[in-house]
Amino acid sequence: MNKPKGHIDYNNTVINIRGLRKSFGDLHILRGVDLDLYQGENLVVLGRSGTGKSVLIKIISGLLRADSGTVKVLGEEVTTITEDNLQKLRMDIGFSFQNSALYDSMTVRKNLEFPLVRNQRNLSRAEIDKAVETVLDAVGLSRTINQMPSELSGGQRKRIGIARTLILQPKIMLYDEPTAGLDPITCIEINDLINEVQERYKTSSIIITHDMTCAKSTGDRISILLEGQFQRQGNFDEVFDTDDARVKPFYDYNFIQ
Numbered sequence: 001m002n003k004p005k006g007h008i009d010y011n012n013t014v015i016n017i018r019g020l021r022k023s024f025g026d027l028h029i030l031r032g033v034d035l036d037l038y039q040g041e042n043l044v045v046l047g048r049s050g051t052g053k054s055v056l057i058k059i060i061s062g063l064l065r066a067d068s069g070t071v072k073v074l075g076e077e078v079t080t081i082t083e084d085n086l087q088k089l090r091m092d093i094g095f096s097f098q099n100s101a102l103y104d105s106m107t108v109r110k111n112l113e114f115p116l117v118r119n120q121r122n123l124s125r126a127e128i129d130k131a132v133e134t135v136l137d138a139v140g141l142s143r144t145i146n147q148m149p150s151e152l153s154g155g156q157r158k159r160i161g162i163a164r165t166l167i168l169q170p171k172i173m174l175y176d177e178p179t180a181g182l183d184p185i186t187c188i189e190i191n192d193l194i195n196e197v198q199e200r201y202k203t204s205s206i207i208i209t210h211d212m213t214c215a216k217s218t219g220d221r222i223s224i225l226l227e228g229q230f231q232r233q234g235n236f237d238e239v240f241d242t243d244d245a246r247v248k249p250f251y252d253y254n255f256i257q
Contacts, residue, residue: 003042003195003220003236007202012039014172014204015060020069022055029055031228033069037172037204042194044207044219046250051225053208057174060206061093062086074171091119094170094203098177100161102149108160109145112136116167135163138200139193155186159193166201173197173205179214191217212250224250 015037022030029052037043047053058064059071062078071078076089102111112132116123123131136142139159149157158178165173178194179187191214197203207218215222215236222239224232226246232239240251 003217008041008220009039014039014074016072018070020071021067022059023067028228033229035230037206039204040202042198042205042207042218042220044209044215044222045225046215046222047225053225054176057176057206057208061090061095061174091168092171094165094173096162096165096173096175096178098180100157102157102161104149108147111160112164112167115164119168131167135166138166139163155182155189158190173203175205175207177208179209179211194218
């Protein structure tokens with residue numbers, strides 16, 4: 001069964017990409033990518049290693065510059081945006097890194113406070129405490145508030161990383177391999193959390209993953225990046241109802257072997 005589509009607004013495109021190209025020297029990664037992300041949608045991007053999945057979301061967030069094409073995020077053209085406006089736009093984009101990117105020298109509380117205090121300097125101590133407590137509750141880890149990252153499991157670090165992103169209440173979430181390196185039970189918990197974030201915070205998300213269970217559990221729509229372009233899009237069953245030798249191995253490896 002495919003994931004229910006929830007409250008997706010197909011009349012509201014929050015990311016619009018046309019003709020996106022990116023090369024590194026003679027290595028042509030993205031070769032004319034077209035993509036739309038709709039308000040309230042979880043979009044899963046699949047592809048083999050080195051096909052440009054992470055490059056794509058780095059371009060969306062302005063961490064990399066495209067060679068050509070258009071990338072509109074919340075109405076802003078990222079390829080030509082000024083640095084000041086890019087910084088403002090990034091406040092609305094949450095980036096969940098594969099390694100959680102927590103500061104090892106800070107407690108969970110300080111890790112969560114850091115982006116809030118840096119970007120919203122006029123908050124009171126009570127407002128900061130409330131924001132920290134709210135996101136910790138959202139990821140189910142209120143009890144870890146005074147722990148150090150080294151005291152947390154891999155799954156807990158993933159959750160805290162997501163909480164730190166959520167504290168700025170972004171409109172768009174970009175997840176880079178959210179279940180990588182986790183055991184199957186923890187993977188299920190992270191998948192459930194991604195869906196809870198979508199429902200609770202009304203986010204629109206792009207989820208980069210190799211994990212078919214993650215794709216099926218979280219994706220309202222699946223897009224497969226092949227040879228520098230999106231070749232197949234649709235719900236999980238539609239995408240994998242094919243004999244395409246480039247596509248079948250993704251499914252077969254996860255669900256047959």
